Amino acid sequence: MRLPGWRALAGRLAVVLCAAQPGLPALAAPQLDLTVKLEPAQGSLSAQALIALPAHEAIDLRIDARHRITSMQLDGGALRASTEGGLQRIRIAAAKQPRRLELRWAIRADAPDAAASHRDTLTAFAPQIGEAGSFLPAGGAWYPLPFDGAGPLLHRYRLTVDLPAAQRALAPGDRQLDTVRDGRRTVRFDMAQDSEGADLMAGPWVEAERSVRSIDGRTLTLATLFHPDIADQAEGYLDAAASHLARIEQTLGAYPYSRFSIASSPTPTGFGMAGLTYLGVDVLRLPFIRHTSLPHEILHNWWGNGVYLALTGGNWSEGLTTFMADYALREASQGEDGARAMRLDWLRGLSALSPAAQGRLADFGGRTHDASQAIGYHKAALVFLMLRDTLGATAFDSALRDFWQTHRHRRAGWPDLRAAFEHASGRDLGRHFALWVNGSGLAAPTIAGAVAGPDGLTVTLQQPAPHYPLAVPLHVRISGETRVEQVALQGAQARVSLPLTAGCAELALDPDFRLARRLAPGEAPPVLREATLDDTLGLTVLGDERLATAARTLTAQWLDRAPGAIDAAQPPGRASRMVIGSFAAIDGWLARHRLPARDRDGEVVAWAMRAPAGGTLALVAARDADALTRATRALPHYGQQGWVTLAGGRAAARGQWPAATAWTKVCVR
Numbered sequence: 001m002r003l004p005g006w007r008a009l010a011g012r013l014a015v016v017l018c019a020a021q022p023g024l025p026a027l028a029a030p031q032l033d034l035t036v037k038l039e040p041a042q043g044s045l046s047a048q049a050l051i052a053l054p055a056h057e058a059i060d061l062r063i064d065a066r067h068r069i070t071s072m073q074l075d076g077g078a079l080r081a082s083t084e085g086g087l088q089r090i091r092i093a094a095a096k097q098p099r100r101l102e103l104r105w106a107i108r109a110d111a112p113d114a115a116a117s118h119r120d121t122l123t124a125f126a127p128q129i130g131e132a133g134s135f136l137p138a139g140g141a142w143y144p145l146p147f148d149g150a151g152p153l154l155h156r157y158r159l160t161v162d163l164p165a166a167q168r169a170l171a172p173g174d175r176q177l178d179t180v181r182d183g184r185r186t187v188r189f190d191m192a193q194d195s196e197g198a199d200l201m202a203g204p205w206v207e208a209e210r211s212v213r214s215i216d217g218r219t220l221t222l223a224t225l226f227h228p229d230i231a232d233q234a235e236g237y238l239d240a241a242a243s244h245l246a247r248i249e250q251t252l253g254a255y256p257y258s259r260f261s262i263a264s265s266p267t268p269t270g271f272g273m274a275g276l277t278y279l280g281v282d283v284l285r286l287p288f289i290r291h292t293s294l295p296h297e298i299l300h301n302w303w304g305n306g307v308y309l310a311l312t313g314g315n316w317s318e319g320l321t322t323f324m325a326d327y328a329l330r331e332a333s334q335g336e337d338g339a340r341a342m343r344l345d346w347l348r349g350l351s352a353l354s355p356a357a358q359g360r361l362a363d364f365g366g367r368t369h370d371a372s373q374a375i376g377y378h379k380a381a382l383v384f385l386m387l388r389d390t391l392g393a394t395a396f397d398s399a400l401r402d403f404w405q406t407h408r409h410r411r412a413g414w415p416d417l418r419a420a421f422e423h424a425s426g427r428d429l430g431r432h433f434a435l436w437v438n439g440s441g442l443a444a445p446t447i448a449g450a451v452a453g454p455d456g457l458t459v460t461l462q463q464p465a466p467h468y469p470l471a472v473p474l475h476v477r478i479s480g481e482t483r484v485e486q487v488a489l490q491g492a493q494a495r496v497s498l499p500l501t502a503g504c505a506e507l508a509l510d511p512d513f514r515l516a517r518r519l520a521p522g523e524a525p526p527v528l529r530e531a532t533l534d535d536t537l538g539l540t541v542l543g544d545e546r547l548a549t550a551a552r553t554l555t556a557q558w559l560d561r562a563p564g565a566i567d568a569a570q571p572p573g574r575a576s577r578m579v580i581g582s583f584a585a586i587d588g589w590l591a592r593h594r595l596p597a598r599d600r601d602g603e604v605v606a607w608a609m610r611a612p613a614g615g616t617l618a619l620v621a622a623r624d625a626d627a628l629t630r631a632t633r634a635l636p637h638y639g640q641q642g643w644v645t646l647a648g649g650r651a652a653a654r655g656q657w658p659a660a661t662a663w664t665k666v667c668v669r
Contacts, residue, residue, distance in 0.1 A: 156192060167205075214254050241262065244295040323380075348524060479503070506664065
């Protein structure tokens, strides 16, 4: 995922920005010269910023209030900052002549918490400084960030880092210097393009590099900066990065930076910044990451870290990156069957969200929990898929290339994407974007009926309000042969005539899951995520206090909100429920409520089941409390599965219940 630092900072500054006086002129790419001395063993950083202020320009700087400013001078004269909303604010009015601001400050920070979960890292922007790794995201305002009256300003910088020789440093920008002298290392990064800021990372890394040729003839540097215990993975990651980068360049054009670095973090981060990605050590060990997360983060150098997000109106980059990286790779590597399985997984998660949880794409800022991922990543990816299906791949790809060339290193939003697609296709897409981006929810088309007539079979499709503009794939099977009718469903109803004068036809609406629609009850077998994403989920815990404590820890890691308790005697109904207990307790509960028995063994077994009344059950049976505790970190990663067994805290086997297309049979006599 793209590091959502600016959006996090903008949220913290909302009160301050509302109080800002109007009329501050917008600065065109302010330039900062930052010099940093990092001491990981002491958890400290000292820094200096030199900012040249041109004549007739005002600037408003913000730095975290927890950092100690040791000196601040404007043209040699002392200056003071005010503190508002957890930030120190330095406001300098426009002057007739150029001015020079010098600021010095110090930071004390805790070392990264190795026990942190991935969810913990999504919203943690306080600096972390330690020998195992240091991370100072720009969104945490570790240095003075420039603002005007509208919000944070894109800016350019030079960052020089002095740190122990055993450590290496990384930040967005061209690395112009990396030297070692007298036990200290000096590294300098120059960001010559307008950027969202300097995210600073450091660690006891082993570096490996490779040169590759860009599509425009430039020499690019690929690099890994890995902790010593995973340094042997460097070659595999460099191979994969070279392959993914070349593929993306073929679609979108030349890579926008001179380097791409993959750095390891002591915590389970998964971030992409301009020219780099910062992934947890344990994440990088997983063999599939170089073919899933890695291409996603590389593509963010075009979407999100190449074209930046508008300050309002929603984060489009995660959905577009998911569609062009995760989904495109699934299409290429596993064909239509694999792509269909991914679409079905997206729709399962989206259909599990209650109407109240169906947020708007225009409100999505970044992933903070599973529900937000379902909206901002998966629903958005389906919206782009529907656009490609409607406009055709040629117009779709042309629009994105034009969007890239027009907005690179500038901010852009959903309206800019709409303009690009309209220009490439010659179509008015106002209604499409109004409903899918500014509206919430999913479409719910159905087959309302089929009537035989003298000219064949007339099939009626319908959908409830709001009436989404849909190109509905209606699959028609006659005498064992299947064809697809694309039915334009723009309002409440649409009809299509099929040439059937005698015999029977079988009909299926979107059986390949190409529409962002709510799955019908029973259309797909349940997966664990259907229950865990339901914000009305209840919880039943069966077992002693030790097991109950382990269950509470698991649900805190897994669920977006604390579920309400449900007594074990209450039979499952239409609402979703999670049931956690020992093997014996779970087996007894299933028998008591006349539900199918558990058919798998392991230290921990989790599976999804549909209750007779329609509710989705997520069942977790454990050998004992210790086994459940060992499974706590792994289990939340298997929500897309129908069942999973774990041993030693790792998945031993997993799978999904087979799905079958529901066909409607219609006969003409």
